[in-house]
Amino acid sequence: MFLPPAISFQLAATRHSVKQMHSSKTKFGLRSILLVAGLLASFIPAEAQTTAPLNQPSAVVATNSVSAETPPPTSVAATNQPARVPPPAWATADAPATVTNQPSQVVAKTAPANNGTNYDSSWMLPATEPKTPPAYDSIDSIREKAEAGDAKSQTELGDLYQAGKVVPPDFNQAAQWYRKAADQGYAAAQAQIGICYAFGTGVKRDYTEATKWYRKAADQGDAVGEFHLGLCYQMGGDGVDKDVVEAVRWYRKAADQGNSDAETSLALCYQGGTGVEQSLEDAIKWFQKAADGGSGLAKSWLADCIRQKQDDDRTYAAAMEGNPYAVGKYAGHGFDFLKKRADSGDVVAQYALGTDYQFGYDIGKSPTEAVKCYQKAADQGFAPAETTLSDCYATGTGIKADQVEAMKWIQKAADEGYASAQTELGNKYRSGRGVAQNPETAIIWYLKAADQNFGFAQNALGDCYLFGNGVGKDPSEATKWYLKAAYNGVATGDVNLGLLYCNGFGVIKNETEGLAWLYVASVEGNQGAVNRLPYFERLYGPDTVAAARKRAGEIQTAIPSNSFEPVESAPAPLPQTASASQSPKASGSGTFISSDGLVLTAAHVVQGASRIQVITATGALAATVVKIDATNDVALLKCSGSNFTPLPIVPSKEARAGTSVFTVGFPNILIQGFDPKLTKGEISSQTGYQDDPRQWQISVPTQPGNSGGPLCDENGNIIGMVESTLNPLTMAKVEGEIPQNVNYAVKSSYILPLLDDLQNLPPAVVSSAGTKFEDVVGKVQKSVALILVY
Secondary structure, three states: OOOOHHHHHHHHHHHHHHEEEOOOOOOOOOOOOOOOHHHOHHHOOHHHOOOOOOOOOOEEEEEOOOOOOOOOOOOOOOOOOOOOOOOOHHHOOOOOOEEEEEEEOOOOOOOOOOOOOOOOOHHHOOOOOOOOOOOOOOHHHHHHHHHOOOHHHHHHHHHHHHHOOOOOOOHHHHHHHHHHHHHOOOHHHHHHHHHHHHHOOOOOOOHHHHHHHHHHHHHOOOHHHHHHHHHHHHHOEOOEOOOHHHHHHHHHHHHOOOOHHHHHHHHHHHHHOOOOOOOHHHHHHHHHHHHHOOOHHHHHHHHHHHHHHHHHHHHHHHHHOOOHHHHHHHHOOOHHHHHHHHHOOOHHHHHHHHHHHHHOOOOOOOHHHHHHHHHHHHHOOOHHHHHHHHHHHHHOOOOOOOHHHHHHHHHHHHHOOOHHHHHHHHHHHHHOOOOOOOHHHHHHHHHHHHOOOOHHHHHHHHHHHHHOOOOOOOHHHHHHHHHHHHOOOOHHHHHHHHHHHHHOOOOOOOHHHHHHHHHHHHHOOOHHHHHHHHHHHHHHOHHHHHHHHHHHHHHHHHOOOOOOOOOOOOOOOOOOOOOOOOOOOEEEEEEEOOOOOEEEEOHHHHOOOOOEEEEEOOEEEEEEEEEEEOOOOEEEEEEOOOOOOOOOEOOOOOOOOOOEEEEEEOOOHHHHOOOOEEEEEEEEEOOOHHHOOOEEEEOOOOOOOOOOOEEEOOOOOEEEEEEEEEOHHHHHHHHOOOOOOOEEEEEHHHOHHHHOOOOOOOOOOOOOOOOOHHHHHHHHHHHEEEEEEO
16 A cells, blocks of 8 residues: 555654553542523622623623532441541532622623513623514604503613613613503513612612512513512522522423523522422423523533433442442432432432431431431342441441341341452451351452452451461462552551561562552551551661652552542552562563473563563462564563463464454553453454554453463464554544554464474364353463563
8 A cells, every 4th residue: 555755754753652562561519509690690789890881780700619529538447338428519409609790791782572471681681692683663663652651662662772772772761661661560671670670770779679570570470570580589688588499489480481591590400409309300401491592501501410410320320339439429418318318218318318327427326217227228138238237236336236137137238249248247257256257258258359359358368368367378369469458448458568568578578669558558547557657767768768658659649549430540560679680670471382381472571671570370480581582572481390281372374354362461460450361352453553464453452461461262272462552642642532442462473483493382272162261261361470570
């Protein structure tokens, strides 16, 4: 394919930066119901109107100051008791507004004709788009009819003087003509003279008088009067007492007539639960109506409300799954909200209401009432409530202590797969609380919870391996579990990991890394870490302290926050010290291809290594590079030992686009853990990056650390090796788009020449018809190894 010179040059300039090798070197707050600009202009003090010419009112802007929601704490108790967080802004019933008296230019527009029932007053208010002026009778004709006492003509004449169209602007004349028509009971004029009194245009400002005229117009069904009367009730003050329920009633009357200002106000009431039960569905409906009517403000707020609804739905879904942070956010809606939802049978609300009663968050403490709430939710099979109810029975909180009932409820929640309950059940078997002591059974339950990535269970497993509770003592295995717990925000795991590194117990001694983990634990409030830090700081000295603090910052960046939503986080670099010989600087994946210790990996994984370790299920092995093909990015390592489980490597010529393939490797080990990870996909193209014939493009998801891992066919034969991916950041700069799962593997046909003179390589595998894919994967997992480079 011929490319123009300019494009060829651009590709050549970017090719080395676009491809990225895989070694791991590693609510919107509730607004005040006060609307922007003219929606509350009638309530702005005259002192703010410093730039308006003559008596013309200036526009004002209402803003709402909402504090950012406080994030949840970094750890929770193993009982899954939700950490209390302040009510999120979007759940607050009636947030106060801060009104900024910011004058701005009023856009003069021509007044529309008054039909007597559905008068559009928006021409008096600031707007982004001018309205097309309607046709009028001649000014002489209108004046003649007005002077003859025709209320409709009097109102039209007032409109013309107010807008300064056809006649010079004269607010005094406008107010006089509105008043004449209003005194005759003409509803549209009554609404307009009310606005004049509220603004102080043509008459002395008088909020009481304004409210009186709004009511007269509203009582006749005038939508503008109904909307402004609703505002009066919303804000309270002179002329009427604050009554948000009454405000909603008038907004609804005006909204039902298609008044977009009222539709927007009603939507905001539904969104914030002001004067009406909160309903984002109804808020979206009314915002949509106002937006359809041309309100740009409503369009903007509609988008916000839709995002809020999506966030609310995610919060509830996470709370239903028992996530304590989500329950805490849900509880932030407040007592009245929870009580209504709980009485309707909502299990999350029942459970959250129980926490309110137990800890006295929104009301006085009442453990007895808390147990009643927990019981209601538990009776509906809600695992978090079952777990907490078990704790109440075990401790006699709000109910008579009963260890049999405690075991019944915790067992029920654990059997339902709730990780917190499984961990607590493991604690009971491990300690013998309420049940016969059985450390081996404790391990079974810890593993079930740990498989769900539950940090407290992982930390407990670390303890068990460290001290030999229910399993043989294995400090290295303990370190693995403590590391997982630490990266799940469990501060105790941080402390234990720090002490292991400081003492070189179960892990290569690394004073900087150990002190760094103690710093991380101290920031999370762990008193054990706080107490130990002074000793280790004196022991190691200022240079190590400075390096450890820097490393602690890297660790904290890599640890996901304890939110119920997934958090994307860059992997932390592997622990490093001043001595490259003591701590690994990179990691990758490899595969045993012979029983006597030959390991296949990528050349770039081991490039520049002074020492290499191959980590298997049975321990760490020293390895050396015996062959390397830098051109094709292939390296062959040799470990001492025998009886390894090898995988066969076969020619790749039979594979083509669409062939199903998979890999097993060790991506992002400090984030995803040290167990081998399976990912599946297909061969997307017979050629790789820029049509390189040595590679395939594959749809198998890969991450940093997958490099050097095997690309296998469905029988478990190696047909390639995972090598690289398109660099998303560079692609975003070059093409303006982030690539979606574009990865590359070296074909085995370019690997086999490196192995020509080797003996005893295993033969190809041909699986029988009844072979399960899980069994094939299990064999591959036994053959892959983690490569650490020093």
